[in-house]
Amino acid sequence: MLEVKGLTAGYAGSEVLHGIDLTVKDGEGVIVLGPNGHGKTTLLRAITGLLPPRSGSVLLDEREITRWRPDVIAAAGVVHIPQGDLLFPDMTVLENLVMGAYLRATWSERNQRLGRVYELFPWLKERGRQLARTLSGGERRMLALGRGLMSKAKILLIDEPSLGLAPLTTEQIYASIRRVKESGMAILLADENANHVAGLADRVYLLETGVLVREGPAEKMLQDKALLESYLG
Secondary structure: OOEEEEEEEEOOOOEEEHHHHHHHEEEEEEEOOOOOOOOOHHHHHHOOOOOOOEEEEEEOOEEEOOOOOOHHHHHHHHEOOOOOOOOOOEEEEEHHHHHOOOOHHHOOHHHHHHHHHHHEEEEHHHHHOOOOOOOOOOHHHHHHHHHOOOOOOEEEEEEOOOOOOOOOHHHHHHHHHHHHHHHHOOOEEEEOOOOOOOOOOEEEEEEEEOOOOOEEEHHHHHHOOHHHHHOOO
């Protein structure tokens, strides 16, 4: 469904990504693992148009979206959930969720979409009037996931969902992402830690210094502790 071919991207005079080839199929969970500073965030930003690629192509359902604006890419179904959460802190939980359905194509369906989000995250309905800035770090990440699901997403691109969270909270976040995948959503997730991706990943890519150095089925890749230690430390 999502295909990346020969993608290069960077900032100013520095090239960060060097010829990335990557695919995500319908309903698939694909994990990009790599140390901090090796290009994971740059990859997701380049796919979603926040950083214009220097060369290569990005295709969604065999249609090239490489040079589209970020809002047009999001409207096509490629939804980016960035590092942290980038919520509107002085808006309520409900208001943040509704902002995920701001496009005309989804606005008329916002109530139905809210119902779907509440099925996955029942506590969001209970906290509807609470300001986002009063939530814990883990709750904010779950709210960001819910906001992403308010759109007509075909695939969620999730950047470092465990960043800055305690291990128990990280497991709760990953449990939430697993529920999203079980609902049929395709997921491309970038993280530096392989400890929590079991049950979510169908395939794993290893990214080092802007190059995808290994790729394979999750079961095989995640059981190779020597391989993971050599790239992730």
